[in-house]
Amino acid sequence: MDLTREEEAILNGEQGEGRQKAMELVTALxxxxxxxxxxxxxSAHLSGASYKTIGDGGLKYLEDxxxxxxxxxxxxxxxxxxxxxxxxxxxxxxEHFAKKQNRIIDLYGQMGIKTxxxxxxxxxxxxxxxxxxxxxxxxxxxxxxxxxxxxRTNREGxxxxxxxxxxxxTANYGLHLDEKRKPTVVIDANIDxxxxxxxxxxxxxxxxxGSGVPYFRNIHPEVEEAKALCAAMAASGSIALYHVxxxxxxxxxxxxxxxxxxxxxxxxxxxxxxxxxxxxxxxxISIGCPHLTEKEMHQIxxxxxxxxxxxxxxxxxxxxxxxxxxxxxxxxxxxxxxxPVLADTCMxxxxxxxxxxxxxxxxxxxxxxxxxxxxQKAMCRDIAALMELVL
Amino acid sequence: MIFQGRCISSGKATGxxxxxxxxxxxxxxxxxxxxxxxxxxxxxxxxxxxxxxxxGSTVGSYVMYDLMVHGKEPKAVINEAAExxxxxxxVISSIPMIDQIPSVRIFEDGDIVTVDATxxxxxxxxxxxxxxxxxxxxRDAKCILEKRKATSRSFPGLWSLVxxxxxxxxxxxxxxxxxxxxxxxxxxxxxxxxxxPLYVREGNVLFKVYPFHFDAGDQEVSLNDENERYVWASxxxxxxxxxxxxxxxxxxxxx
Numbered sequence: 001m002d003l004t005r006e007e008e009a010i011l012n013g014e015q016g017e018g019r020q021k022a023m024e025l026v027t028a029l030x031x032x033x034x035x036x037x038x039x040x041x042x043s044a045h046l047s048g049a050s051y052k053t054i055g056d057g058g059l060k061y062l063e064d065x066x067x068x069x070x071x072x073x074x075x076x077x078x079x080x081x082x083x084x085x086x087x088x089x090x091x092x093x094x095e096h097f098a099k100k101q102n103r104i105i106d107l108y109g110q111m112g113i114k115t116x117x118x119x120x121x122x123x124x125x126x127x128x129x130x131x132x133x134x135x136x137x138x139x140x141x142x143x144x145x146x147x148x149x150x151x152r153t154n155r156e157g158x159x160x161x162x163x164x165x166x167x168x169x170t171a172n173y174g175l176h177l178d179e180k181r182k183p184t185v186v187i188d189a190n191i192d193x194x195x196x197x198x199x200x201x202x203x204x205x206x207x208x209x210g211s212g213v214p215y216f217r218n219i220h221p222e223v224e225e226a227k228a229l230c231a232a233m234a235a236s237g238s239i240a241l242y243h244v245x246x247x248x249x250x251x252x253x254x255x256x257x258x259x260x261x262x263x264x265x266x267x268x269x270x271x272x273x274x275x276x277x278x279x280x281x282x283x284x285i286s287i288g289c290p291h292l293t294e295k296e297m298h299q300i301x302x303x304x305x306x307x308x309x310x311x312x313x314x315x316x317x318x319x320x321x322x323x324x325x326x327x328x329x330x331x332x333x334x335x336x337x338x339x340p341v342l343a344d345t346c347m348x349x350x351x352x353x354x355x356x357x358x359x360x361x362x363x364x365x366x367x368x369x370x371x372x373x374x375x376q377k378a379m380c381r382d383i384a385a386l387m388e389l390v391l
Numbered sequence: 392m393i394f395q396g397r398c399i400s401s402g403k404a405t406g407x408x409x410x411x412x413x414x415x416x417x418x419x420x421x422x423x424x425x426x427x428x429x430x431x432x433x434x435x436x437x438x439x440x441x442x443x444x445x446x447g448s449t450v451g452s453y454v455m456y457d458l459m460v461h462g463k464e465p466k467a468v469i470n471e472a473a474e475x476x477x478x479x480x481x482v483i484s485s486i487p488m489i490d491q492i493p494s495v496r497i498f499e500d501g502d503i504v505t506v507d508a509t510x511x512x513x514x515x516x517x518x519x520x521x522x523x524x525x526x527x528x529x530r531d532a533k534c535i536l537e538k539r540k541a542t543s544r545s546f547p548g549l550w551s552l553v554x555x556x557x558x559x560x561x562x563x564x565x566x567x568x569x570x571x572x573x574x575x576x577x578x579x580x581x582x583x584x585x586x587x588p589l590y591v592r593e594g595n596v597l598f599k600v601y602p603f604h605f606d607a608g609d610q611e612v613s614l615n616d617e618n619e620r621y622v623w624a625s626x627x628x629x630x631x632x633x634x635x636x637x638x639x640x641x642x643x644x645x646x
Contacts, residue, residue: 025482028399032473032490053450057423057457061483157449159479 001030001171002037010167018070022163029160030171039133039172043075044165045121046113047137048158050082050349051100053373059100061159062107073168076113077121079138080291080319081105082350084342091317091342092355113165117344118321120227120291122149125323130249133176135164139234140227140290140365146241148226150249152176155240175241183215183243183256190265191219195296196362196382198225202232203272203364204264210237215256216244224293231290232364236272276367276380282360285339285386286347288319289363294328300383301331309338311390315356319346338390348373360386392518392597394492399473401509402487404466408502409438410495416447417480423457426464439506440465441498445477455480467506469513471495489513496590497597519596524567525554525637526603527645528577533625534642535575535607536632537618545593550624550632552641554600563601571605575621576613579605584645591636600637604645 003011011027013020026038048054054061082101083093093101109115116125119138128134128151136142137156145151154174156164164170174180187205191197198221205214214233221229221244233239243251287300297320309316316339325332325343332341347359348366353375360379361367367380379386411431415421420429426436435458445451455477458464468481473490481488487508498504503516527534536550555570557563564582571579584604591598614621624632626642 021483024400025479028473028478028482029475031397031399032475032478048449048453054453055423055450055457057453057455057460058450060460061453061456157452157475157479159452159483160475 001027001035003027007038007169016069018065018068019166021068022070022166025160025163026167026169026171030173033171033173035171035173037172038169039176041074041135041164041168041170042132043126043128043134044072044161045077045079045126045134045136045138045141046108046158046161046165047079048162049079049104049108049117051097051104052082052349052351054104054158059104062104065162066107066110070166071112072165074165075126076165077126078105078108078113078115078117080119080345080349081117083345084340085344087340087342090340091345091350093351097351111166116321116323118291119346120293120321123223123293124321133170135161135170137161139240140231143230143234143240143242144227146175147230147243147248148223152181155238181241181250182213183254183259184212185209185214186256186259186261187214187216188261188263189216189219190263191269193220193225194382195224195228197269198228199232199362199364199380200269200272201264202229203236203276203367204268206233206236206239207272207275208262208264208268209239211239214239214242215251215254215259216242219244220247224296227290227293228363235365235368272364273380276364276378278371279358279377279379282314282358282379282389284315284317284347284352284356284359285389286317286319286359286361286366287383287386288317289346289348289361289366291346292318292320292324294324297324297328297331297335301328301334303384303387304338305334307391309390314390315339316390317342317347352376360389362386392520393512393514394497396469396489396511396513397491398508398511399478399490400468400481400486400488402467402485403505403507403509404439404487405503405505406437406439406466408441408498408500408504409433409435410498410500411442412495413442414444414446415442416445417451417454417477418448420447421454421458423454424461424463426458426461434463435465436463438465439467439469439504441469441495443471443495445470445474447476449476451476452480452483455484455486459484459486467508469495469498469506493588494590496592499592517595520599521596522557522563522599522601523554524557524563524570524601524603525552525641526567526571526605527642528553528571528575528579528605528607529646530607530609530623532646533623533628534646535612535621536624536629536634536638537574537614537621540617540619545596546635548633549635550629550638551635552638557601564603567601567603567605574615574617576615577607577610579607586641586644589637589640602641602644
């Protein structure tokens with residue numbers, strides 16, 4: 001890899017051990033993936049924030065980084081953590097967990113990372129522009145900025161994205177290159193256009209192609225629909241970029257006439273639905289994976305207004321960012337009659353496995369991860385169908 | 392014997408090999424506080440850990456860091472193909488690591504090796520290295536399998552393809568033709584196929600094996616005294632015999 005004189009100096013430790021380790025990591029990863037050089041990034045978004053997922057090893061790593069004086073050099077945001085910072089007791093979280101989790105948030109903060117702990121930073125605190133090179137982890141968010149905004153990032157891991165944030169640089173390979181952003185397959189989609197149908201579409205496409213760059217026809221996603229599509233395809237497959245004809249900013253750049261066309265319709269959506277539904281009854285319903293947007297908060301509140309939660313055995317969580325919760329105070333009042341509106345967290349990264357065994361959500365992403373990361377039997381239905389269980 | 396790989400995480404270490412045949416997920420595969428392996432007997436602490444590649448959760452990087460915090464990390468890591476999780480774990484934990492070695496098969500548990508990760512090399516102490524050929528000599532969908540003598544120096548009593556050492560000055564194809572002629576009296580022409588070399592260990596001997604495929608035509612087979620007897624074996628026949636390492640793999644590639 002070609003390094004500039006300054007980059008070499010960092011690698012040789014001339015700017016301290018923290019930056020040296022960061023450079024070692026970014027160059028090692030670049031080498032594995034055949035990068036020719038490093039490129040400047042304009043922002044980073046970091047996963048690896050929940051104590052449940054990173055454990056004591058991750059916590060010690062962050063302690064050592066902060067001890068070594070590491071700070072980020074580009075605007076950086078943090079993924080959801082294992083609990084709502086203030087309302088963790090309502091989530092059945094232990095004192096021990098809360099203490100460790102708060103320490104992790106504190107350490108990220110000390111490195112200059114904005115600890116708005118959300119998986120949808122692109123609707124608020126961290127919005128890249130078209131063509132920006134960025135280093136994002138969190139598979140759904142990085143797919144959104146790649147696809148819907150036209151910024152450029154690979155599927156970074158937590159430590160890799162943090163190293164890139166410290167340096168303000170990442171390795172130039174993969175989706176940073178024009179060549180790798182070309183569509184690999186055309187998806188001719190036939191869906192009803194609801195947010196939930198986008199979730200199932202994403203699940204079906206991930207199951208059908210696994211990886212690659214799909215080019216969609218016949219769909220018209222807005223932010224909420226795109227968010228569901230990103231999350232589902234990144235969980236059922238490893239898709240980090242897609243294009244939508246007439247919608248996403250790069251879609252017009254490509255000639256797709258020679259590509260294979262895959263049709264996704266009722267049969268494929270039914271298969272996707274079956275894959276995500278293991279049970280007919282649940283103990284927890286959690287909505288907001290990825291985090292609820294303002295529009296979704298309004299819609300849910302409008303749906304619940306005047307209704308009553310009759311089934312007291314099922315808990316409901318709504319997950320969003322602290323900023324959106326604050327902006328939607330009227331909605332929150334209505335929603336809180338059904339369950340807590342939680343910030344900073346979600347059911348996937350919270351340690352729910354000690355409390356619940358069966359969890360429902362409207363998210364294909366959660367449907368993929370609840371069984372593996374949370375030992376749950378999962379249900380996946382649209383919000384109205386989930387609410388039927390308690391009304 | 393020194394093998395050239397590629398530096399992933401710099402540093403140098405000498406130690407004893409512990410090897411896994413399968414891809415490893417550090418999360419669930421290794422206990423972070425003790426170094427105990429959960430996928431086989433053994434412990435990685437202070438060892439040179441050899442496995443094909445990483446897999447599984449990205450949290451595996453932090454399990455490697457946890458090992459380091461507890462003083463239970465491997466002295467070095469050797470992979471065939473590095474991926475993000477293990478490379479990240481090695482770099483953040485300052486564990487020397489190389490990849491792009493020919494195969495994990497060149498190592499055995501207990502080998503004493505020196506990894507110079509900065510230079511990308513690994514040296515295996517007291518290793519004897521031999522280059523050999525191994526040929527599928529076929530007629531219809533069957534090939535010659537020879538039963539090695541019980542007194543044979545290497546792989547006694549096993550069923551083998553037509554194999555032998557490459558002599559000095561010989562190309563692999565020339566060696567293959569000569570061995571076939573010597574051992575079976577069959578004269579073969581140009582190979583119908585070849586494969587990338589395979590590696591087989593027997594004790595402190597490492598064999599680099601060049602596989603070939605030749606047509607026997609309708610020539611008569613007559614063994615010399617190196618082997619006990621032979622059969623014409625289909626792939627299914629061979630699966631019922633006690634065959635030398637990779638015989639089935641090579642036959643299924645060519646037949």
